[in-house]
Amino acid sequence: MCGNEALAEAAIRAGCRFYAGYPITPQNEIPAYMSKRMPEVGGVFIQSESELAAINMVFGSSLTGTRAMTSSSSPGISLKQEGISYLAACELPAVIVNIMRGGPGLGNIGPSQSDYFQAVKGGGHGDYHQIVIAPASVQEMADLTMLSFDLADKYRIPVMILGDGILGQMMEPVTFGTSLDCVPRQARDFARDKRDKGQGTRDGKDWVLDGCKGRKPRVIRSLILKEEDLEKFNLKLQRRYKEIKDTEQRCEILYEEDSEIMLVAYGTPSRIARSVVEALRKKGKKIGMARPVTLWPFPVAALKKLAKKVKSFLVIEMSCGQMVEDVKLSIDCARPVHFYGRTGGEVPEEGEIIEAIENING
Amino acid sequence: MDKIFDKPESIRNNNTHYCPGCGHGIVHRLICECVDDLAIRERLIGIAPVGCAVIAYDYWDFDVTEAAHGRVPAVATGIKRSLPDRIVFGYQGDGDLGAIGTAEIVHAANRGEDITIIFVNNTVYGMTGGQMAPTTILKQKTATTQSGRAQKTHGFPLKVCELLSVLPGVVYAERVSIHNPQNVLKAKKAIKKAFENQISGSGFSIVEVLSPCPTYLGLSPQDAVKWIGEELTKEYPLKVFKDFA
Numbered sequence: 001m002c003g004n005e006a007l008a009e010a011a012i013r014a015g016c017r018f019y020a021g022y023p024i025t026p027q028n029e030i031p032a033y034m035s036k037r038m039p040e041v042g043g044v045f046i047q048s049e050s051e052l053a054a055i056n057m058v059f060g061s062s063l064t065g066t067r068a069m070t071s072s073s074s075p076g077i078s079l080k081q082e083g084i085s086y087l088a089a090c091e092l093p094a095v096i097v098n099i100m101r102g103g104p105g106l107g108n109i110g111p112s113q114s115d116y117f118q119a120v121k122g123g124g125h126g127d128y129h130q131i132v133i134a135p136a137s138v139q140e141m142a143d144l145t146m147l148s149f150d151l152a153d154k155y156r157i158p159v160m161i162l163g164d165g166i167l168g169q170m171m172e173p174v175t176f177g178t179s180l181d182c183v184p185r186q187a188r189d190f191a192r193d194k195r196d197k198g199q200g201t202r203d204g205k206d207w208v209l210d211g212c213k214g215r216k217p218r219v220i221r222s223l224i225l226k227e228e229d230l231e232k233f234n235l236k237l238q239r240r241y242k243e244i245k246d247t248e249q250r251c252e253i254l255y256e257e258d259s260e261i262m263l264v265a266y267g268t269p270s271r272i273a274r275s276v277v278e279a280l281r282k283k284g285k286k287i288g289m290a291r292p293v294t295l296w297p298f299p300v301a302a303l304k305k306l307a308k309k310v311k312s313f314l315v316i317e318m319s320c321g322q323m324v325e326d327v328k329l330s331i332d333c334a335r336p337v338h339f340y341g342r343t344g345g346e347v348p349e350e351g352e353i354i355e356a357i358e359n360i361n362g
Numbered sequence: 363m364d365k366i367f368d369k370p371e372s373i374r375n376n377n378t379h380y381c382p383g384c385g386h387g388i389v390h391r392l393i394c395e396c397v398d399d400l401a402i403r404e405r406l407i408g409i410a411p412v413g414c415a416v417i418a419y420d421y422w423d424f425d426v427t428e429a430a431h432g433r434v435p436a437v438a439t440g441i442k443r444s445l446p447d448r449i450v451f452g453y454q455g456d457g458d459l460g461a462i463g464t465a466e467i468v469h470a471a472n473r474g475e476d477i478t479i480i481f482v483n484n485t486v487y488g489m490t491g492g493q494m495a496p497t498t499i500l501k502q503k504t505a506t507t508q509s510g511r512a513q514k515t516h517g518f519p520l521k522v523c524e525l526l527s528v529l530p531g532v533v534y535a536e537r538v539s540i541h542n543p544q545n546v547l548k549a550k551k552a553i554k555k556a557f558e559n560q561i562s563g564s565g566f567s568i569v570e571v572l573s574p575c576p577t578y579l580g581l582s583p584q585d586a587v588k589w590i591g592e593e594l595t596k597e598y599p600l601k602v603f604k605d606f607a
Contacts, residue, residue, distance in 0.1 A: 018444055044443045048436070049469035056433035056466070060440020063427055064407075068440070086430050209425040209441070211448050213404035219419040221410070221428035 003141040004029035004168040007097060007161065008037065010142035011069050013176055014149040016095070017043035018061035018068040020054040022076060025109045026165035027099035030071040051076040055083030055096070062092040063220050065208035067149055071097035073165075074115050075106060077123075084158050085124030088237075089222035091207075093152035095145070096130070097161045099168040102345035110345015111165035111268055116322035119162050120296040127234050129241050130158040131248065132295040134266040138172035144293070146177070153205070155244055162295060164318065166268045166347070244297055251299035253306070255281070255288030261357060262306055263289040264327050265316040269348055273316050276353045287357070295323070300330040307331035312360055316348055317341045336360075370394035372403050374423045381488075383583025385573025386414060388540050389482055389549075390421050393451075396554040397424065400561065406449045407441055409434045413455040414488040432463020435470030438477045449560055451478040457487050460496035460520045467526070471566050474531030478556045479568040481522060484575040485594065492578030496520040499597045504578065519597060523570050527603035533565040535603040539572035541590040545600070555607070564607040572598060 001009070008030045011019070019034040031047060038045035044061070048054040054070045061068040072080060077098045087094050100115050102108040119132045131151050135144045141163065148159040209218055224230040254277055265273040270291040280287050290306060292299050306313075312335055315324040324339045331337070340356035342348045369375070372394035378387045397403050403424050410418040412431035419426035429437040434452035442450040459467050459481050470477065486504055487493040493506040499519050501510040511519075527535040534556060538549040549571055556567035572594055574586035581589060 018440065020440070046439065046443065049465055052433065053436040053439075053466055053469065056430060056436035057440035057443075059429070059433075060427075060437035060442075061444040062440075064441055064444040066444040068444075082430055083433070090427075209407050209427055210445055211405035211407065212425050217422075217424045217426070219426050219428075221419065221426075223416055223428060 001138065001174050002029055002169055002171050003135075003138045003163065004099065005033050006138045006174045007141040007145045007163075008033035010145035010176060011095065011149070012037050012041055012043070014067065014146040016067045016069050016149060017041065018058065018066045019044070019070065020046040020048045020057035021070050021072060022048050022051050022054055024073045024076045026101060026111075026168050027071050027073050027097065029168070030097065051079035052082065055080040055087075058094050059083055059087055059090070059092060062087065062094050063090070063209050065205040065210065067093075067153070069095040069097065071099070073099050073101045074103050074112070077115060077118070081118075081124035084130060085126050085128060086222055087158045088124070088128035088130065089126065090220050091156040092158070092220070093156050094158045095148045095152055095161065096158055097163070100162065100164045102343070108345045109165060111318060111347060112343065112345055113164060113267060113269070113318040114320070114322070114343060115162070116295065116317070116319060119160050120298070120326070128237060129296055130160050131155070131244065131297070132160045132162050134162050134293060134295050135167060136267050136270045136291065138167070138170060138174045141167060142174050142176055151248065155240060157240070157244070162267070164268050245300075248294060249297045249299040249301055250293035251302040252291040252293060253288065253302060255286075256306065256309070258286050259288030259309070260286040260311045261288075261360065262310040262313050263287065263316060263353075264292070264303075264313055264323070265289065266292045266295060266323065269316045269318055272348060272350055273353060276350050276357070279350070280354070280357070292323070298326045298330060303327060303330040307334045310335060312336040312338060314338045314340060314356060314360060316353060318347060319343055370398045372397040372423050374421050376420050378421060379417070380414065381575075381577045383574055383576035383586055384414070385484060385540050385571070385575070386482065388546060389480065389571055389573060390418060392546070392550045392553050393453075393480060394422065395550060396557050399554065400557055402449045402557065402561065405447070406451070407445075409437050409441075409450070409452040411452070411454045411458040413458050415453055415455060415482065416489070418453055432458050432461070433466055434458065434463065435466040435475070435477070435479065439470055439473070439475050442475060442477050446476070449478070449557065451480060451557070451560075453480050454482070456481075456483045456485065456495040456497040460522055468529070471526050471568070472529045472531045474533075474565045476560055476563055476565055478560050479566075480553060480556070481568055481570045482573045483522070483570055483598070484573045486575050486578040488575050488578055497522070497598075499594065503580070521598070523568065523603045526568060531566050532568065532604055533606045534559050534567040535570075536605070537570040537572070537598060537600050537603065539590055539595060539600055541572065541574065541587040559607040562607070567607070570598075572600075
């Protein structure tokens with residue numbers, strides 16, 4: 001199964017029952033798979049007229065309490081930013097998949113990580129965040145998709161799965177748990193708790209629009225005309241973002257104990273970095289890797305801790321240097337932070353990374 | 363003495379923010395009368411547009427959301443497909459439906475989404491200060507067509523019902539007006555039919571309502587409705603364009 005298909009199947013198993021999207025390479029396996037699977041589980045598949053329509057269809061579905069998803073690749077994700085801002089403003093859960101390709105503009109269909117800033121710094125207008133999740137294998141394309149749906153519901157927030165063309169296209173064995181079995185305990189308990197209490201009408205959601213039978217009418221909107229009210233609302237969002245930062249940071253660390261050089265990479269480059277680390281370890285080099293699994297919230301705590309032990313960091317990205325800024329900010333520049341990146345659809349090779357490591361020593 | 367006229371149950375007890383002579387209040391009320399007549403309030407979800415009617419939920423007493431500018435038909439699609447047994451309607455103005463949301467309305471109509479669209483055409487952008495709308499008629503003066511809309515620079519007025527009625531997904535398209543009591547009654551009949559079509563699961567229905575905006579037409583409320591009856595209806599004839607329901 002390719003990464004895109006694993007992600008789509010995981011979404012179905014996580015209870016996603018609405019998908020809308022517009023074709024764009026390299027994520028076309030997702031809509032194709034959804035078009036086949038959704039009718040089998042009584043869900044909805046729509047090939048929309050545009051990315052704008054797709055994200056707004058997801059908005060409509062989400063406000064009924066349905067688990068809803070859209071997917072695209074970089075240029076299409078730019079078009080979705082309007083809708084993501086509205087989802088954030090209306091506190092609506094949704095999962096948005098970005099299988100990144102080379103940019104800017106139409107760019108190319110090669111793998112890339114050049115949408116990092118757009119994903120983690122906002123992307124659309126307004127003071128908002130989305131949770132950003134970075135899988136690094138086909139298995140994680142499945143597992144983290146299930147987690148994404150639970151996080152979206154738990155915090156009523158859009159969640160972006162940030163993959164790249166290689167992760168979408170590559171094939172690996174994958175096993176599927178159910179949504180509640182594979183996710184970290186906190187999100188699992190939350191989902192069970194809500195469901196057990198039977199709050200609201202759809203999956204324990206007590207805020208949905210489904211007709212006002214037996215209750216007062218509800219309004220879901222983002223227009224807040226009074227400045228003091230909009231400030232209050234924004235501060236409420238910020239409190240929620242703080243809670244997410246405090247509880248949802250995720251990071252895998254290799255060789256935490258004795259590493260002098262720490263590579264930092266996510267997604268596809270983290271796979272190459274892992275090979276480099278293992279190869280150099282065999283030669284006795286004290287090197288490790290930190291792999292952020294959540295890009296927002298960024299694993300600040302883990303990196304701060306590492307900064308007390310390691311001598312320097314080397315950030316490897318398929319971009320001209322975007323996550324590197326967050327690494328520097330996380331550790332308050334307490335250690336030298338070096339960067340090696342390839343861009344335009346090019347992928348860093350092991351030899352290039354080893355050379356970059358040697359340059360640090362020199 | 364019998365009470366023969368009252369506030370519909372589906373309308374809230376709020377004063378509207380609309381300008382004197384504005385048509386939105388009438389159209390809001392007609393929708394609520396139909397909702398009451400058809401007893402669908404408790405399974406209804408409305409979608410407010412961006413424009414003067416953005417806070418329609420301050421006046422409607424049922425579930426309402428608010429879409430990004432022009433995206434009402436896409437949001438309606440998401441809601442209706444997720445809850446097929448609910449009644450979903452979108453309320454859109456001429457800029458929302460005919461300019462920034464043209465793609466969304468055409469494709470929702472063409473898919474034959476089982477939704478109801480109430481399209482209020484007052485030929486100007488009211489909320490932003492009276493700029494040209496896609497439906498502004500030739501020679502009409504607006505904030506951005508100060509010597510009158512000229513075809514050469516601004517193109518032609520957009521005929522929404524004419525355009526949509528050729529799509530096989532549309533079962534019902536009618537243009538009505540609210541410039542006098544007789545036409546208000548006809549408008550109500552059309553709106554009711556558009557909801558009835560959805561109740562019976564017939565498909566996509568749209569009612570275009572010619573509505574006065576005295577403020578940005580630069581006319582008194584009386585002259586604004588007169589202008590609709592005498593001038594605007596020449597450009598936008600009142601008729602049933604399609605009725606396959």
